[in-house]
Amino acid sequence: MRSPLTVTRIGHACQLIEIGGLRVLTDPWFTQTATYYPGEPVASTAGSLGPVDAVVVSHEHYDHCDLAALVTAGFDLDTPLIGPGTVANIARDKGFRDIRVIESWAATSVGDLTVTATPGRHGVHEVTFVIQAFGRTVFFGGDSLRVPELDTVPARFGPVDLAILPTNGLCVRTMNLRQVVMDAEEAAGLTAVLNPTLAVPHHYAFHSGRLGDRMITRSDRDPRRYQDAVARLAPDIDVRLVLTGTPVTVP
Structure with missing residues (x-):
């Protein structure tokens, strides 16, 4: 019998991944500011998460690295926090005590859980992750662009059970509309290569407020694309558009 694998999208790129009793929190974001709006209900507060075995953080942007909310909520700062060196610096300042720095293709283990950093590219330094335990494999794409190295994930790690990918193609207006996140078509192309049992899009509801959307960012907020x-590139792959707070079990 396969170990159970469940994912609950808390909001944006913040996911609670549960593999055979192990609980992994990704890219925490629980609050908002004048130019960072989740654009959807956040399904949990930082204080109501319950025990977590590890936190993985892809990069230091506030909407993926809201460590202050965890600290304020009384989160256990002995919980392993895994991410690149840029995230580690923030985590140390916030008081986290078990910080695991991993860059592309490096890995760390927490009991039966193995987290491997895979390449990414964004407006700042970013890694993506392969998360494995009990024979299950999850690919977590943060809010990276599609980079060619990610096409090697199945050959390196075997079959992927769950792929979680950003889809909004975020562009920064103040940088001549520079694209910093993969768009729907690019994410679909990577999904076809990863060939997961289940794919879940995220990082699409976020917006910068009425003024910010006109002056700072441009993005596609429709995950149906x-x-x-x-469906066009890899029709056998199951894609779920998931409301926040809805647990999804991967076959």
């Missing part, structure tokens, strides 16, 4: 692109 990703679902349609996957």
